[in-house]
Amino acid sequence: MSFAKLDELCRIHSAIDHAQAILGADEATHMASGGGEERASAMGRLAAMSHEMLTAPEVADWIAAARQENLDPDQQAAVREFARVHANMTALTAQFVERQTNARMRSEQLWRKLRPNGDWKGFEPALSELLELAREEASMRGAALGLDPYDALIEQHDPGSRAGEIEKIFAELKQFLVDFVPEAEEAGRRRKAPNGLREFPVEAQRELGIHLMKAVGFDFEHGSLSVSVHPFCGGVPTDVRITTRYRNGDFLSALMGVLHETGHALYEQNLPRKWHHWPSGRARGMAMHESQSLFSEKQIGRNPAFWRFALPFVREKLGVDWTIEEIVAAVLEVKRGLIRVDADEVTYPLHVILRFELERELISGSLSVRDIPQAWDEKMKANFELSTIDDPKDGPMQDVHWPAGVFGYFPSYTLGALLAAQQWQAVVKALPDVETDIAAGRFDRINDWRRDNIWSQASVRSADEITRKATGSALNAQPFIEHLKERYGA
């Protein structure tokens, strides 16, 4: 039976995936610095091996044959999603994948080394090499999938998303934000900020984070919290590795990061166990994934109701005596800044739109790596009246994505924010008193909704179908705009 052959193939493939996921998390958390070169080469070999297996000539035959077999709806969805992944895989040769994986690993390791000194010149050649590989990839994928090159890259991260659609949504959002950012900043200044921001020991911050992770549903039997330069959620669904970075003087930076990664982790931990080894059992693209992290971080974690529950623990662990008004003022601060990952939810989309615009030009060839700092600076000035031209560390060297050879990913962040707002509206409709739950530290009803509507759906349906079924409408900017107005408006 061909379905059984595909099932066995998925099991072998998911063993390599498991190794890659743990090696990836390990690289950013526990690897010795001198271990990078052999790690890059080992991961390159594994990627090539995995690619070779999935693209072997007989696999296409198995897919065709499995489609004729008598399968239940879950199995049909599994074959359908497998076929989609297979089409994306066969677009590239094994040699190209290995070359690209090696270049990505080397470049990311170089970035980790050069970023602290903002050595853009030293990093430029590696990034140029990666961009050339990405353009080659985009062109090969585009030809195979019948998509524009940049769309073909977006497809790898957020299947079904297209730059044309994104452009329209982003235009609506950008137009709104131009006027709204100054208004929200002004409204924020009227809130009473907390005093007594001071040194908070990392260990106390870590304990607070773990306490809140547990409260919102993170399963420590199947995951852990660690430290890395750039926070991430990695590992495998039965062992989800999330990380944060601690800053002594600003506990909210690490804590909100922890809540964000916990949202990713909840998605992974609640994927259907039975289908872990099939593509249909994985998360439905990165916009959906980001909607889960932003739902946890923004819709729940920055909701004033959440702080009625969380403030006592902050007081206990960090020894502060803030009022609810003060902590909420800190949580809802709006301030134009240089760093995307530190941005508030009002200004964040402008960081993403900047990157979307630049990488579209990079892939089309109308912008070169050498000209990134200048182009970046112009957009930062236009959006925020801020300049990074003298400080690439806080400009185009701040993100891991391009150094890791990842293009077409950035839009997912803001699409995820829109989806999260849309999901929140649906939750409020289904559970009108949801904020009472949150204020009491009860997250089971919310998690049930999320499990039923998002997590358990994995990749059985398309992101569009999941969103329409869960929220009653297609992805759009309105719920997010309403959310910002309500939470941050004057």
Add this chain to the structure above:
Amino acid sequence: MSFAKLDELCRIHSAIDHAQAILGADEATHMASGGGEERASAMGRLAAMSHEMLTAPEVADWIAAARQENLDPDQQAAVREFARVHANMTALTAQFVERQTNARMRSEQLWRKLRPNGDWKGFEPALSELLELAREEASMRGAALGLDPYDALIEQHDPGSRAGEIEKIFAELKQFLVDFVPEAEEAGRRRKAPNGLREFPVEAQRELGIHLMKAVGFDFEHGSLSVSVHPFCGGVPTDVRITTRYRNGDFLSALMGVLHETGHALYEQNLPRKWHHWPSGRARGMAMHESQSLFSEKQIGRNPAFWRFALPFVREKLGVDWTIEEIVAAVLEVKRGLIRVDADEVTYPLHVILRFELERELISGSLSVRDIPQAWDEKMKANFELSTIDDPKDGPMQDVHWPAGVFGYFPSYTLGALLAAQQWQAVVKALPDVETDIAAGRFDRINDWRRDNIWSQASVRSADEITRKATGSALNAQPFIEHLKERYGA
């Protein structure tokens, strides 16, 4: 060219090996408890994949053809050692390897869970399954290699070692130790023990360990120190993972463990980089590996000269005011005890000989798993006048080896101790003032000798050849017996 084909195969194989090594270290240090099942299954698949590649029908042809090619001596040694590994690999089927790997992972995870409560009954079925698999393995390997079954298992850990030879050496040693242990205990009691053993914070112990690791030559660019239940040295030569376990009241336990694993790590870190991916570039069996850990821990780390160098750091990090006589008394304490890994170098061989005797019977079938606690107890009484019958946690459940399905490994520990003593005699002959170096914290001349004679030799020659060339004679018990008499005698 067939050599090139083998080289490429070794590169792919070493990528899987890299993944397995890091996944293995990760499992014992950072894995979430609920991640064990999928980890076991992933590692089982990877092991099968690796096995399948190395045993593919064409590989035997490549070996035969490569032997006819015009190769330099290093390449010839590489092919020779590859052929040896290949012969051992082809002795087992891929199905058997996967079945055994899965059973090993499950059993080791169960052991981690049941050991704290000493639940021998709960663990018995898993261990029985593993023993049956080990006997099956021994019989298949024995048939393929023309060896007795237990010899065929020893061969996997210490190529060239045979139970008959080991038995003779162990008999000589056991006979010596029967009288010597009470004498050494008595001599130890006359030394002035340190007072003020108290709680030492883990962080201070860790800093002390790292300081001494650096001093003796551990390269933190290519390795790290972490924590696990059972200390080990794992990872890959460019990223060696060593672990220890901390006990508040006994800093020497963790510290000597750190020095021990550092000895293993020095070997790995100094293997010839060019041959990392070939079997000939790996360490020459576990007796040789253990000789390196014991050289670092016992020959250097318990040498009174070492403490003239190390004591000031102990004082500084732990805030104690011991004299050199007191710390040396603690380091040279001899005391019969239940736990192998806590045993001093005088009583340690008796723990190993006990296990050697028992596992020989287990593999031959004359002892069943059910009867292990009784047999263990009888030998503990005979050797040490100690009983563990009511406490399997400190009896047959104390070691990770059998729970991980590893039989034929234990002799390596004591063979390693003999080799280390033999190497030390050779070092003293080459560098008569070596203890002056040690007392001054200078380890470069010693490390040069070890690098030239052991580390750089990797598996280019047999263990016997390496030992004869480095020390002038074959492995024997005399240097170790002389060492014990000199250091611990009345």
